[in-house]
Amino acid sequence: MSATTLDQLVSLAKRRGFIFAGSEIYGGLQGTFDYGPLGVELKNNLKQAWWRANVYERDDMEGLDSAILMNRTVWHYSGHEETFVDELVDCLTCKGRFRADRLRDGTCLLNRTLQPGQCAGQLTEPRPFNLMFRTQVGPIADDDSYAYLRPETAQGIFVNFANVLTTTSRKLPFGIAQIGKAFRNEITPRNFIFRVREFEQMEIEYFVRPGEEDAWHERWLQDRLAWWQSIGLSRDNLQIYPVPRDELAHYSKATYDLMYRYPIGFEELEGIASRTDYDLGSHTKDQANLNIQARVAPNQHSVARLSYYDQERREHIVPFVIEPSAGVDRGVLALLTEAYAEQQVKPLSNERQQAVLDALTTFRKSIDRNDQLPAEQRDRLLARTSEIIAALPDSLPQVAGLLDLPGAERIPVGKKLRGQVEPALDEAFRTVLHLKPALAPIKVAVLPLKRNQAEIVALAQQIRTQLQRGSNLRTVYDDTGSIGKLYRRQDEIGTPFCITVDFDSLGRGDDTSMKDTVTVRERDTMQQERVPISELPTYLTERIR
């Protein structure tokens, strides 16, 4: 089971320190999020896994980290100044929002049921709606001293194409990989970290000979699909969406979107675009002599020839580009969605179960009696409630999803239902993140079985210190609760292994042969194994790779 509502993830993320709303104490800033102590680890692990697979484990890739601020001319020739900056007006009559350049005489043209002119006078003033953020460069704020925050990392790669080529002696095909921040002034940031104004991309620009792009496009699609699965996303939750021709971005010949089944439905996780020679062709000098196939604007500014000299054919060619471009934040969200589970770990007491059942029954009656709900919503709610009642107690975590359905907020007893379900979940369920160990923010937690036993505590802390220093495993020590509580706490943040130090570890148990051994408890199975302290680094490293 994975997360069924975004709220479950938002709540966990905030509660345990993965992700916070940006600038929270001042009311927030829409479309920004801060990664907390655990979130930064998870995100770093994701980026590291990507870098390892795409740079270290391949022979045809170089890395790059280009500046966020770039000469404005970059965005002129990339096409972004034209396609990312719109003057928009709103029509107060027909509620439409239009590009000012599509209007004639201040009239709403797009509402075709009206004659042009009928909306006139109801339009707001044209306002520049700039999908690129502008910022001041230099101390003097005049009209020309501005730059954009990059809306994609890709252009940093294209403008460095010649630099990388000459310094690495690469032959086609080869790629350049980059991870970095990008900024878009989205009209409506929404859905937690899914659509935000400041985000991070993991991008590859892969350069191939013209004519070979389609084969490489297919290959990259399969590569990327396999990679996402290798870090834990299940194939069932991934979809390939070939973007229809009329929806393609201005640079693209063909694009596959890799869609993931988020709680909000299937949405794009990564785009794999075939960009032809549009980008290098746009940024290069000497365009006329390079047989560029894409339609590019004449470039009078570039001082570099962004081409590849083909020794065999003795000619300069402009490579075609395949671009697998993934969202880091969307990756994090996908990982959390996939990993999240609420599992029953012990039976529910009778009173609790009865209380929940009563609350559900009351809820169902209340829906049934409510005549203000659209029939469709009502039927859906009734059906879902009945399903949950039938599948109790396993279905208990699904109540969150039920209360998230459209219309549910109009049923007042929904709050009471939530109030009954919560303690039941607390009592008998655990929340667990089934993250791949390599991605887990914390790899190992060292726990004393009893915190008021000085010797146990001392040994546990000693083991923690050894693991921290002697291995690359992020290790924490925790003694702020009973052992069961500590396990649950680690489950919730996805820690794959807990090490428990007990009396046997000290040689003070019934079986003295267990001296210098500890219990290692595995997150998913909750199984325990006795391991000699000296073997811990090897034991753990093998299982966390």
Next chain:
RNA sequence: GCGGGAGUAGCUCAGUCGGUAGAGCAUCUGCUUCCCAAGCAGAGGGUCGCGAGUUCGAGUCUCGUCUCCCGCUCCA
């Protein structure tokens, strides 16, 4: 930006007829506990989204405003 819903402690929620804010969980401390939410005692944490107005007195009534959530445009 428009339409619909909601803002009270970290979370989920109470808060009656207007009378200076409560519970459970979470967090922290102490005691206790020989492997899966224990328990007990205590502590911290809220200008009730914000700003006006009405009133002797506003979480509660009125107006404005902001933010968030759901639908319309965007796409990593």
